[in-house]
Amino acid sequence: MKRIAVLTSGGDAPGMNAAIRSVVRTALASHLEIYGIYRGYSGLIEDDMVPMNSSSVSGIILRGGTILKTARCKEFFEEFYQKKGADILRKRGIDGLIVIGGDGSIQGAEKLTNLGIPTVTMPGTIDNDMHGTDETIGHDTAVNAVVSAVSRIRDTASAHNRAAIVEVMGRFAGNIALDAGLACGAEYILVPEVPFSREKLARSLKLQMEAGRTNSIIICAEGADDGRALGDWLKERTDIDICTTILGFIQRGGQPTARDGQLASILGAASVRALLDGETGALVGTKQGKVIILPYAEAKKIKEPFREQLYNLAVMLGAAQNDGDVRETGL
Template identity: 85%
Template sequence: MDTLAVLTSGGDAPGMNAALRSVVRTALYRGKKIYGVYRGYSGLLDDDMVPMQSSSVSGIILRGGTVLKTAQCKAFFEEENQKKAVEILRNRGIEGLIVIGGDGSIQGAEKLSALGMPTVTLPGTIDNDMHGTDETIGHDTAVNAVVSAVSRIRDTASAHNRAAIVEVMGRFAGNIALDAGIACGAEYILVPEVPFSREKLARSLKKQMEAGRTNSIIICAEGADDGRALGDWLKERTSIDICTTILGFIQRGGQPTARDGMLGSLLGAAAVEALLQGETGALVGMHRGQVQVLSYAEAKKVKEPFRKDLYDLAVMLGAAQKDGDIRETGLE
């Protein structure tokens, strides 16, 4: 295998550039040629790619986003276009493709492998919810962005004796909310995996504020409730002054943390080595602090369960004891 290609796909995640840098320089170190594909699978279908040199990735390791750009590409799920992509790669002399992205990205890579184009995927998504890996590139940075924002929001909430709802990303997984909530000492954490009672939340919040709290932080994953609607409902129900902040894309951008820079570098190099050692369709992820290579079929079978122990810890450390459990199935 003498010529490889790399692309970034799906939602951008801090640390993707670190992974890209690692892929390119590892390939060159091994004496291989490597192409960078712009705009993910959409750019692949347009044959939008360039040869990469060591200088192509200079100075990018601390940059957020992805210098190769990314895009959604519904057309790529058509078999005719998948065959076209393989033909484009082969016409360039490319013998293996490295994909950096999330669940949709890995599905595309699996299709290409089935058509005879070896692929390896790196897990890049801030949600940390992919099969086959304990960690995903970008999650740690997103969590730190939330913690930093909450530290500012708490200051102003305390100054005005307010409660504050902070809506974070996580439509189907509450990992950002849970990790950030524990790290910043949120009083309440709402995640899609654990149904909660608005009534219980209102009662608990009111009791806490009446007992003398000067502020209260509610971290709400977008899949658990609509932050603004919840804020309006709580304000009407409790008469507590409540401000709502939707962090949105602030969680995606910015300089990656040291952990995400390390993770991208480790997995990028491992992905190149996996292709060169004959892997034809695999996810290169992390398991208990070690790099792990799993076939796409094997990876689908490995899904980290929701960390109920951490959620229980958050309840215990949050809005205090008996009135702090707002779960639908929790103790009254």
């Protein structure tokens, strides 16, 4: 193997730049040529790539986003464009491709592997919901962004005797809401994995405020409910002053935490070594703190279950003392 390439695909995540840096410098230390592909699979099918050197990644480790840009490429679901991408890589003399992204990015990498292009993928998504790995690059930063925002929101909610809804990302997985909610002491955590009752929430919230609370934080994953609609409904039902904040892309940007910078650096280097060791069609992730390499087919079968014990702990430490469990049914 003499020449490899790297791309970032799907949603951006803090730590992707650290991962790119690690890939580039590990490749150079291994006497490989390294190319960067712009805009993910969209850039690949347009042959938008450049050679990279050590200075190409100088000073990027603490930057959010991705210097290689990213995109969601619908065309790459079509066989014609998959073959076109593989042909471009062969034409460029690329012996292996490293993909940084989520489950959708793995699908594209798997198609290229099936066409004879060695690929490995490292997990990069703030939702921490990828198959086959315990951790994904960007999740820790997103959680810390939510915790920081909630600390500010709680101050102003307390000043006005308000309840506050904080809507966070998580259309299909509530990991950001759960991890951030437990860390910041949210009274209520709403996640798509656990159906909840608006009526129970309204009753519990009213009891909390009548008992003398000066504020109450409801962290709501976007897949659990619409934050603004929920806020309007609760205000009408309880007559409690409620403010709603939708954090949105604040969770995706900004300097990665130390954990995400470390994780990205470790997985970036491991990805290059995996290609050099002949691995292909594999996810380079983590399990119980150790780097693991799993074939895509095997990784697909491994889906982390919802962390029921952690959720139950958050409920107990939150508003549970006043009928704070707002679940429709037990888990």
